[in-house]
Amino acid sequence: MDTELIAAVHARRAAVLAQTPEDKIARLRAEGKLPVRERLEVLLDTGSFREIGLLARSQLPELRERTPADGLVCGSGSIAGRPVYVIADDPLVLAGTRGRVAEAKTARVRALALAERAPLIVLSEAGAARLQETRGALAAGLGGGFAQHVRLSGRVPLVAVMLGAGFGGPSFQASISDVTFQVRGTGFIGMSGPKVVKVGIGQEVTAEQIGGVQMSAETTGQAHVVGEGDAETLRAVRRYLSYFPAHSDELPPRVPARPAPCETPEGAAALAALVPENQRRAYSAHRLLELVADEGSLFELSAAYGRSMVTALGRLGGQVVGFVANNPAQGAGALTEKTANKQRRFIDLCDAYHIPLVFFTDTPGFLVGPEIEKQRMVSLCGRLMNSLLSASVPKLTIVLRKAVGMAYLAMCGRSANPALIAAWPTAFFDVMGPEAGVMLLHDKEIAAAPDPAARKQEILAALAAQAAATEAAALGLIDDVITPGETRQRLLETLARAAGGERPGFRHRIDP
Known part of the structure; x- marks a missing residue:
């Protein structure tokens, strides 16, 4: 091939990579952020990124020289040696807005992720539609990317990472992803940003008030993992994906088993003493899971939302499981509208990717009163029950103390047909x-x-x-009464038996 043609290609690539002014990069770093390509260096295995659409530019003549890669960096790479696809907004190109060429690039990447059955990670900062290219009748063609994204749901892991302002389209996309990561102080989630709110209703708000961590992770639960800075958040994404198969036709990856703290004399004593016999005294569900799970294996989701329940990925004997535990240290472990949303979504996530569910039950029941009814609690419980009773993964239930009424069923009681239902001697059952x-x-x-x-x-x-656990066992309504020291071994044995019936394949999408 003509060497001049080859040189021209290299020159164009170099020009794109060098086009962003250093002063813009310096301002970005001053905000505590990384440039888009450095974000990918943290996220992906070293040297694995292969870019798609590097030479793309805006179709508008007046924007052509100002839109390297059309403001979007995307392509393939690997995480821990497994293929992934990534779409990343470049906030230094027209504030990260997306033009029509950039949207074509995202469509290409989504199609490849579906065809090759690889996880898709979207790094958002701005990323809303570029008004110069979408105003007027052109808006009639918007939204195709959302339909594509929904087709991926439940088939390959979908990860949204909110690294900057992501009001509007990026937030909608995050809502139909499996999980949303948010950077504290710089990542924002919401229908509309402060400027649109000011124009629409005349109200002055800040981005933090309307879409910061307090709103998104604590109040609405729309952010599932909060990170401190770009690098920490992106490293958390790498760890999150280690719990999931590459696609729904695989089972989750197993790793060599690590001992649990409860298998040491000190840990066994701590577990035995953890749950007070006095029903009014609290304890930490986090401590319970730390003692029972493989050491260092827990990855909590929605930690700041619905705190009377803990939902966490973890491992038992090297096998990935999803833990659902009432947390008496917060609100006595009562079930609320927030825990109903949190638990339902977590069950759907685990079931879609063949992750067994382990429930630790200790709840006084559902929160009651006019305020909870205003939250449509009955309907939320119906959605939760639908997910729980439809889930086909192995479910294991250990009742630690209180198993009361419909809340007991919501925590995978006997009628949910768990592969194991056992209780500690401190447990009691009642309506x-x-x-x-x-x-x-x-x-x-x-x-x-x-x-x-x-x-x-x-x-x-x-x-x-x-109401004692021994009476429930005498009536044949639970499998056994076990001691704290027997708990981990019974879980491991049940998981080993249930593994023979596991069949991968597409099950369902992840409902927001």
Whole structure:
């Protein structure tokens, strides 16, 4: 081939890579951010990135020389040796807005991810439509990328990373991804940014107020993992993907088993002492999972949202599992509208990628009252039950203490057909909490007694005996009563038996 042609190609590539002014890069670094290509260096295995569309530019003559790669860096690479595809906004090109050529690049990458069944990671900063190229009747053709994204859902892992302002389209795309990572202080999620809010309703708001971590991770739960800075967040993405298969036709990767803290004498003693017999005393579900799971294997999702429940990926004997645990350290472990959303979405995620679910139950029931009803709690519980009862992955349930009413079913009670349902000696089962049950059924008897307080305690003691874990086992309603020290081994044995029935394949999309 003509050497001049080859040289011209190299020159054009070099020109694109060198086009961003150093002062813009310096300003970006001053904000604590990395340039787009450095972000990919952190995310991907060294030297693995192969760019698609490097020479792309805007179709508009007046923008052609100002839009290297049309403001979007995308292509293939690998994470821990496994292929992935990535789409990354360049905030230094017209504020990261996307033109029609950039949208064509994203369509190409999504199509390749689907055809090759590889995870897709989207790094968003701005990334909304470029007004110069989409205004007027051209807007009638918007939205094709969302349809493509939905077709990928549940087939390959979809990861959204909000590294900067991502109001509008990028936030919509994040909502239909499997998981959303958000950088504290610089990443924002929302329908509209401050300028649009000001024009639309005349209200002054900041990006932090409308779409920062407090709103997105704590109030709405739309961000599932919060990172401190670009590099930490991107390294967390690498770790997250280590729990998932490359696509739904594979099972999750197994790693060599690591011992759990509860397998040491000190850890076994800590686990045995963790759950107080006094039902009113709290303990940390985080500590429970740290003791039972393979050491260092936990990866929590939605940590700041619905804190009375913990949802975390982890490993047991090297096998990936999804842990769902009531957390009495927050709100007594009661189920709320936030925990219903959180649990339902986590179940769907694990079921789509063949990750067994392990439930640790200790809940006094659903939160009640007018405020919770305003949140459509009945419908939210219906959606949760639908996901739980439809999930085909192995489900294992350990009841630690309180298993009350419909909340017990929501935590994978017997009627959810778990592969194992066992209880610790501290567990009890009832349709409602003992205090409420006594007052509803025996209020007149207690009031008429010579010593009402003493009579109430007598009735409570009798009910406690009827509700004990040993009584549930005697009735054949649970498989066994086990000690804390036996818990991990029973989980490992059940997972090993259930593995014979696992069949990979597409199951369903991940509903927002």
